[in-house]
Amino acid sequence: MPPRFVAAGVSDKNPDAKRAARDRLVQEREQHKAGERRRRQLIVAGAVVGVLALAAVIGVIAANAGGGDGAKSSATKGPVVAPTGADEKDKLAIPVGAADAPSTLTVWEDFRCPACAAFENGFRSTIHELENSGQIRVQYHLATLIDDKTRGSGSLHAANAAGCAQDQGKFAAYHDVLYTNQPDEMDDAYADNAKLLDLAKKVPGLDTPAFRSCVENGTHNSWVVKSNEAFQAGNFNGTPTVQLNGEAIFPSKGSEQITPANLKKWVAAANKGKPAGKASPAS
Secondary structure, X not given: OOOOOOOOOOOOOOHHHHHHHHHHHXXXXXXXXXXXXXXXXXXXXXXXXXXXXXXXXHHHHHHHXXXXXXXXXXXXXXXXXXXXXXXXHHXXXXXXXXXXXXXXXXXXXXXXXXXXXXXXXHHHHHHHHHXXXXXXXXXXXXXXXXXXXXXXXXXXXHHHHHHHHHXXXXXXXXXXXXXXXXXOOOOOHHHOHHHHHHHHOOOOOOOOHHHHHHHHHOOOHHHHHHHHHHHHHOOOOOOOEEEEOOEEOOOEEOOEEOOHHHHHHHHHHHHOOOOOOOOOOOO
C-alpha cells in the first residue's frame, strides 16, 4: 500500500495541523481560480476594445468614402411614414427603454456597417441590462452609409424592415437579429426582402401579414432616407456614433476607452441621485 501524502511539517498525528494545511490548499486553489477569472475578463475586455478600435477606423473610412445613390432610388419617392412610436425631432428616432429613464443613449447605426455590429455584439447584454433596469433610454437613428459607398440597397431595406418591426412592437429583438446575422460588408444580402423576412422568423410573433406587407412595400423607405439625411447633416465621423446625454462616448469618452464596465460607470455617474425610469417607451 503506497504511503499517504502528508504536507511538509505536518505530523500524521496532529489533526489540527492537517486541517490547517488542507484549508491553505483550498484557499490557494480559490485564489488561483479568482486570478484566472480576472485574467479571462481582461482578455475579453481587451478584445472588445481592439475590435472597436478597428471598427471605429472602418466607420470613419465608410463615412468619408465616395457616395453612391443606393438609398435615393425610385423606391424612396413615397411619403415619409415614420414607424409607430418614433420620436425626437421629425420622429426620426426609435426608442427602446423607459421613457422617463434618467439618461439617454443616442446611437446612429447602419445595419450593413461592421463597426456597428462590433459595437452591438460587444455591448448588447450591457445595454439591455441598463435598459431593463430603467437606467437608460436608447434612441436609435438609422443610416445608409454602406449603401452610399457601394451603391447598394441593403442598408435601406434592413432599416425599413426594422421600422416595420417597430410597428409590430418587435424592434429591439429584430434589431439584434439583424446584427447577429449581418452579412459581409460587401455582400448586399439585406437588399433581398426575402432574406429580411426569413430572419423575422427568429423573432416570435413578428412574421405576420402586416410585417410582410410593410417590408415588401418599402413603407418606411422615405423615412429611412430622411434619417440618413439627418445623419449627414450632423457631420458625424461615421457609424456607429454613440452619445450619452449628448456627449460622444465611442470609441472613447475623454481619455477612457469604451468598455462594458466603463459604460456602466459612466451611466451610474450621470444618473447619480436620480430615480430609475419606469414608464414604457410609448407613454
